[in-house]
Amino acid sequence: MSPSTESSERDAPSPSRFDRRHTDGLIEFLAGSPTPYHAVAGAAQLLEKAGFRQVSETDSWDGSSGGKYVLRGGALVAWYVPEGAAPATPYRIVGAHTDSPNLRVKPLPDTGANGWRQIAVEVYGGTLLNTWLDRDLGIAGRLSLRDGSTRLVNVDRPLLRVPQLAIHLDRQVNDGLKLDRQRHMTPVWGLGTPHEGDLIRFLAEESDLPAEEITGWDLMAHSVEPPAYLGRDRELVAGPRMDNLLSVYAGAAALAAVAERGDLSHVPVLAAFDHEENGSQSDTGADGPLLGNVLERSVFARGGGYEDRARAYAGTICLSSDTGHAVHPNYAERHEPGHHPMPNGGPILKVNVNQRYATDGAGRAVFAAACERAGVPWQNFVSNNAMPCGTTIGPITAARHGISTVDIGVAILSMHSARELCGADDPYLLANCLTAFLED
Template sequence: MSESPSSAAAHLHDLASFVEASPSSYHAVAEAGRRLGAAGFTALDEAEHWVTSPGRYFAIRDGAIAAWILPPTAGPATPFRIVGAHTDSPGFKLKPKPTTGSQGWLQAGVEVYGGPLFNSWLDRELEFAGRLVFDDGTSALVRTGPFLRFPQLAVHLDRGVNSDGLTLNPQSHLNPVIGVGNAADTDVIAHLAGLVGRAGRHVVGYDVVVADTQPSAVFGLDDALFASARLDNLSSVHAGLTALIGLAEDGEDGVDDIPVFVAFDHEEVGSDTRSGASGPFLADILARIKPDATESDRARAFARSWCLSADAGHAVHPNYPERHDPANRPVVGRGPLLKINANQRYATDAFGAAEWARSCRQAEVGYQEFVSNNAVPCGSTIGPLTATRLGIRTFDVGIALLSMHSARELCGVGDPAALAAAIGAFLAPSTPPER
C-alpha cells in the first residue's frame, strides 16, 4: 500500500488545503469530487443509467458523496469495505429574509445549526458559504470571504462576565454584523448572487452556512499542535478520501473486497435526510454497484462486509480532567481513537476492535481507546445508524480533539496522517480479516 501524501507534514498541509476549499458541505463534496476526478474516478449521475464494469466511480447527492473501486474480480456476493464520515459541522445557517439591522448596524439573521460552542464564534471574521438555487433550475456554489462578525459586549458593559460567566441568547445575541446602513436598502441574498454573476431576484432557494476564515496553523512547542476549522469532521473525510485515492493509485488488481468511501451530510442535526446516514444514500449506492445481485447475494455480501465509521473524538482536557474516564485518557499525538460505548452510541464491538487493531498493526500506527466518563452523556456518530440500516458490522474511530464543536478545533500534528494510513490498511487488508 502506498500512502499519498506520504508524510505527516505533507498530509497536514493537504488537509489544511482541503479545509480551506470546504467551508460548507457542498463545497466539501465539490472538492472531493475534483480530487477524485483528477485520480481517474468517473462521476456518475444518479438520474442516469450506470455502467457497472470494473473501474473507479463516484456520485454526489447534495452535500454527500460516495466513491468506490469495482475490481475485476468482483462478483454478486463480493463483500464491501466501507469508510463512512460526514461533511457538515455545527455552526449557523442563514435564515429566510436574512437582511436585518439595528441601531445603524446592518446584520444578518442566522439560525443555530447543531450544537456549536457559541462563545468560540465571537469576535472573529467569518464568511457565508453554501449553494444558491435559481429560478431557471440551475445552482451555484458561493462564498463571500471575510464578511460578518458576532461582536461580544465589552467588559465595561458586562462587568460580571468573567466572574459570573457568559450567557448568550441565540436569538437576541447572535445576530452578526455585516456593515452599517439601512437594512431596507440592503439585500444579503442579492450580494451573494452577485458574487456568482447573477441577480438576486433570480434566487429562489439557498442553503448557506457561516464558516471561519482563519487559516489552519501548526504551532506550539516542537510544532506538535494543529488548529483548524471543521476538523469535526473534515479530518475524517480527508483521511478516507486520501486512503481511497491512494488505493486507486496502487491499482485495482490488488483489491479483493469492494472499497467504498461515503461522506454523509447532516450528522450534526440527526442524519434524518436524503443525504444523511439515516437516509437511503448508501443503500442506493451499494445496490447500484451490483445491480444483478440477488437478495441472497446481497445478504451474503453484507454478512462479510465491514464499515469503519470515522468521526472525531475527545482528547482528555488538561483543565477539566474530571470530565473524562479515569482510566482511558487519550492524548493528541498518540494515534487515532477506537471509540467504545456500552450503550451502542458507538457501534464498536469485540470483532470491530480486533479489525481496527489489525488495520493499525498493518499500517504501523498506534491507537488509543476512548470511552466516556459514566456521569457524562456520550455523543454518537453515523456508525450505529449505518449498522442499523444495513446490518453490516461497524466500528467507530477518529482522531482526538480538544475544543470539539468550537469554530476552531485542535489535534496533534501526526494523528490525521495516522488515521489515513490505518484507513488505507482497512480498505486493503494484507491478511484475511477476523470474522
C-alpha cells in the same frame, strides 16, 4: 493515554504511505471547504485525479470496473469496483460526515436595529456559541438558480461579526456567560437601514450572477482565519471543521490510494454524509437511503439479485471515522481516568456499551489489524460514566443496513468550536490506518 501497547509493542512502524504532506493537504482542504457542498466538491476533485468518474443517480449503471462516485448536495458516496468483482463481493466502507456546527442564514436574512445592518442566522448543531463571538466571518454555501442548476459561493474575507457585550455593561460576565441564541447571536455586517434582498444581491454580484436568477440558497457563516500549524515544534494543527472534515479528507485519500491496487477481494467505499450534527435524518444523512441505494445498485449492476445483496452486506465492514475527545489538560476530571487519548498518539477506538458507538470486540480486532498492517499506534476512548456520551453515524449505519460497524477517529480538543485543535501527525496516521483497512 499513550499509544496502545497492543500494536506499538508488537511490531515496529512500517514506512508510511502518507506523511506530514498529508497534513499539509488537510490544511488546504479545510481552508477550501467552508461548507459541506465545498467539502464534497474538493473530495470529488481528489478522487477524479485518481481516475474516478461521477455517475448520476438518474442514469442506468453498469457493472464495469473502476472508480465511481455520486454527489448529492453535501454528501458523497464513492466506490471502486475491482476487475472481476462478483455480485456478492462484500464492501469495506469508510464512513464520515461533512457538516459542522455553525451559524446558518435564515430564509429572510436581512435584518437590523438601531442603525446596524445585520444578517439573521439560525444555530446549526451543538455549537459552542461563545467561540463565534468577536470573530471575523465570511459567508459561503450554495445558490439555487431559476434554471434548476446550483452555484457554489464563498466570500472568504471579513464580512460579518457577532460582537460581544463589553465587560463594562456586563460586570459578571466572567462569572458565567449566558448567550440567548435568538437575541445575542445575530452578526452585524454594516451600518444603515436593512433592505429586503440586500444579502442575495451582494452574493449575486460576488458570483457574477443576475440577482433575479437566484431563487434559493443554503448559506452559512465561517471563520476566515486560516488553519495553521501551532506550537513550539509545530506538532499541533488549529483550524475549523476538523469535526469531521479531517476524516473526509483521510477517507478520500485512502480510497484514491487503494484504487491503484488490482488485487482487492472486496469493493472499497467512502460514504461522507451531511447532517450528522443534527441527527442524520435527511436524504443526504446517514439515516437516509443514500448509502443503501448505492450499494444495492452496485450489486444489481454487476448482475446480482437480492440473495447477492444479502451476502455482500453480511460480509461488509464499516469504519465510522469521526473525531473524539483528547484529554483536556485543564479538565482532566471530565474524562474517564483510565482512558486519556493524546494528540499524535494515533487514531482512537471509540467504545460505548449502550451503543452510542457501534464498536464491539470483533470490530476492535478489525481496527487493531488495520493499524498493525499500517504500522500505526492507536488508542482507546470511552466516556466517563458520569458524563453523557455523544454518538456518530456508526450506530445508524449498523442498524439501518445490518452492516458490522466500528467507531474510530482522531482525538481533538475544542470539539464543536469555531476552531478546533489536533495533533499534526494524527491526520496521516488515520489515513494510513484507513488505507490498510480498505486494501486488506
